[in-house]
Amino acid sequence: GSGDDAGATAAWMRETAQYYTASEVDAANVEKLGVAWEFTGFAVRGRTNRGVEATPIVVDGVMYTTGPWSVVYALDAKTGKLLWQYDPDVDGQFARRTCCDAVNRGVAVDDGMVYVATLDGYLVGLDAKTGKPSWKVDTITDRSRSYAITGAPRVAGKNVVIGNGGGEMGVRGYASAFDKKTGKFAWRFFIVPGDPAAGPDEHPEVTEARKTWDPKSAWDLGGGGTAWDSIVYDPDTNIVYVGTGNGSPHSVWQRSPAGGDNLYLSSILALDADSGRKKWHYQTTPQDSWDYTATQNMILTDMEVGGRLRKVIMQAPKNGFFYVLDRVTGELLSAEKYTTVTWAERVDMKTGRPVLTEQSDFSKGKKLVWPSEAGGHNWPPMAYNEQTKLVYIPVLETPMTFQMKPQPYRPYSVVQGTETGLPAFGDPNDKALAPLLKDQPKPRFEQVLKAWDPVKQKLVWSSKVMPFWSGGVMTTANGLVMQGSADGYLTVYDGRTGKVLRRINIGTGIMAAPMAYEVDGEQYVAVAAGFGGAMNAYFMPGWAAAERENNPRLIVFKLDGAPVKLAALRKPMPLLPAPANFRGTAAQVARGGQLFAENCSRCHGDSTGSGGYPNLWKMTPETHEAFNSIVLDGAFVYAGMAAFGDILSKNDARDIHAYLAEPVAVEPATALKSIH
Numbered sequence: 001g002s003g004d005d006a007g008a009t010a011a012w013m014r015e016t017a018q019y020y021t022a023s024e025v026d027a028a029n030v031e032k033l034g035v036a037w038e039f040t041g042f043a044v045r046g047r048t049n050r051g052v053e054a055t056p057i058v059v060d061g062v063m064y065t066t067g068p069w070s071v072v073y074a075l076d077a078k079t080g081k082l083l084w085q086y087d088p089d090v091d092g093q094f095a096r097r098t099c100c101d102a103v104n105r106g107v108a109v110d111d112g113m114v115y116v117a118t119l120d121g122y123l124v125g126l127d128a129k130t131g132k133p134s135w136k137v138d139t140i141t142d143r144s145r146s147y148a149i150t151g152a153p154r155v156a157g158k159n160v161v162i163g164n165g166g167g168e169m170g171v172r173g174y175a176s177a178f179d180k181k182t183g184k185f186a187w188r189f190f191i192v193p194g195d196p197a198a199g200p201d202e203h204p205e206v207t208e209a210r211k212t213w214d215p216k217s218a219w220d221l222g223g224g225g226t227a228w229d230s231i232v233y234d235p236d237t238n239i240v241y242v243g244t245g246n247g248s249p250h251s252v253w254q255r256s257p258a259g260g261d262n263l264y265l266s267s268i269l270a271l272d273a274d275s276g277r278k279k280w281h282y283q284t285t286p287q288d289s290w291d292y293t294a295t296q297n298m299i300l301t302d303m304e305v306g307g308r309l310r311k312v313i314m315q316a317p318k319n320g321f322f323y324v325l326d327r328v329t330g331e332l333l334s335a336e337k338y339t340t341v342t343w344a345e346r347v348d349m350k351t352g353r354p355v356l357t358e359q360s361d362f363s364k365g366k367k368l369v370w371p372s373e374a375g376g377h378n379w380p381p382m383a384y385n386e387q388t389k390l391v392y393i394p395v396l397e398t399p400m401t402f403q404m405k406p407q408p409y410r411p412y413s414v415v416q417g418t419e420t421g422l423p424a425f426g427d428p429n430d431k432a433l434a435p436l437l438k439d440q441p442k443p444r445f446e447q448v449l450k451a452w453d454p455v456k457q458k459l460v461w462s463s464k465v466m467p468f469w470s471g472g473v474m475t476t477a478n479g480l481v482m483q484g485s486a487d488g489y490l491t492v493y494d495g496r497t498g499k500v501l502r503r504i505n506i507g508t509g510i511m512a513a514p515m516a517y518e519v520d521g522e523q524y525v526a527v528a529a530g531f532g533g534a535m536n537a538y539f540m541p542g543w544a545a546a547e548r549e550n551n552p553r554l555i556v557f558k559l560d561g562a563p564v565k566l567a568a569l570r571k572p573m574p575l576l577p578a579p580a581n582f583r584g585t586a587a588q589v590a591r592g593g594q595l596f597a598e599n600c601s602r603c604h605g606d607s608t609g610s611g612g613y614p615n616l617w618k619m620t621p622e623t624h625e626a627f628n629s630i631v632l633d634g635a636f637v638y639a640g641m642a643a644f645g646d647i648l649s650k651n652d653a654r655d656i657h658a659y660l661a662e663p664v665a666v667e668p669a670t671a672l673k674s675i676h
């Protein structure tokens, strides 16, 4: 970061941009890409079938990556040979503390160390050679709350910085920094104010933020603002940028009834990497009520805007606007819609604030709002290519019906917890929801890859429609763009024109971003396959994710490699009638259905077998017999099926069982079209 090293500056910028300089593979020879090696070792201790979200990092011929349950793998980048594995041994009970699966988005690698943040909230510094931990620190301030970490840490100067998740679980978000050599605590930045009754404000920014909250806010619900994904660092200015999340509870009307912007929800925070003091902030969604997190990946680059070379930071947060800011000063340079947006008309360039529409307000009744809670763009990273000067955004094109959750809340004691979003609006023919459609854009439930000119803030090309929730993106120096999708294809595009150059069928849904590297002059392309994450209960019929076994693995390609081996087809399980002794009365079934929706459905989906987890309508007689020991006592905790005995009584379990024991006859082909 001395400034004299232009090469070093280019390198860290490229890392934020998902831009890879390897250029052996090009439009002319991409047809010859085949499998160099595969790594199939993500099933640690019987824990399988979770989403794989990490982008690997390759340093000196060694690939470092993570799988579900925050397990770290070091692999020979040429052969795929496992060099070491670090399993932080996360208690399977923690699956209950995440909104969206036991996923992990990767490691940071720096100066002989590999850093991983674990689902159960620890930050670990590993020796890159041996995988032995040299330090491990607890990053959680309050273990009575459902904090969990899914994001990758980031090295920022002498510290390593990490946030956490839990915005749907009633937590108070913060980012923490620890000395990268020793793990010694450096600083903590609380993103939202805490309950004033609990003590004084921890630092000046908390006091500043408090002015934008109702003094009578729902403090017991945590406030949210979790930094659960993107953290980036600019060594030239020593600023670390932290993207922050939605409020808890979701809607401002319930969270901070008197209103207020509720800083620093849904914001980009620019913090001094040594002290943690704030240099500037930009709030993308003041008063967030729609789960419009600004945790999406942030790209740092230098580019000409309005005839001047600017140091910029770019983000396409969930809220549907593409933002370009001066990353030194925080000045907003431009903000335009990259997808259909109905919650705001535009961003006012004088005030830097969104102009809200009437449509955004669901405080008095259900509203159809674009984008959905899943966002116009979620965590699968977008990419920026220095040659084409375009950003490639994996865009989710869907609205959702938002509604207030009936009082009282069931906050952090229960895994489920959002008051928005039932159901997502996927079916334009659903008569009951027809009134919401009046004068609104026609609902769609699609994903497209958009090539976006960040200077003109204009669409350049758009891909064909892909199934919902497809993967992250990468781009290479000779203008290729690659993206995986839920239907199990890795697609290679010409980044200038959008022409499809190659589609490689992997047969397993892909969420993670591909990456490229070179060893001994040969180029490799790596991508993790394995469906899950927020989509873990929604394996849609017709997708690879639904038709084939979810076969989490890392696939690495090179020119003249071998053909892909597809995963086995999913075996349909028979719909067995439940033993009569587990059937219940109509009242028990109804109550059980309610409890199921609150406690189980986020992972187990519905009776159509939509989930990547065991379909509970197809339990074997043995599973029926063992129901209470699994659900209440945690017989399968090792595999990630948490025990619920602390919040569900025997009575509750019996009613859930009665609900599941009711005969159903829904064909998978008519499976739900909604995401939540």
Ligand SMILES: O=C(O)c1cc(C(=O)O)c2c(n1)C(=O)C(=O)c1cc(C(=O)O)[nH]c1-2
Pocket (backbone or CB within 6 Å): 053, 098, 099, 100, 101, 103, 148, 149, 150, 151, 164, 165, 166, 167, 168, 226, 228, 245, 246, 291, 293, 373, 374, 378, 379, 532, 533, 534, 535
């Ligand atoms: O508010 C939060 O704390 C939080 C955390 C996470 C997470 O940690 O994975 C997600 C979200 N929110 C979220 O809103 C979201 O859409 C989401 C998708 C995913 C995923 O891994 O697929 N995680 C999360």
Ligand SMILES: [Ca+2]
Pocket (backbone or CB within 6 Å): 167, 168, 245, 246, 291, 293
């Ligand atoms: Ca969230």
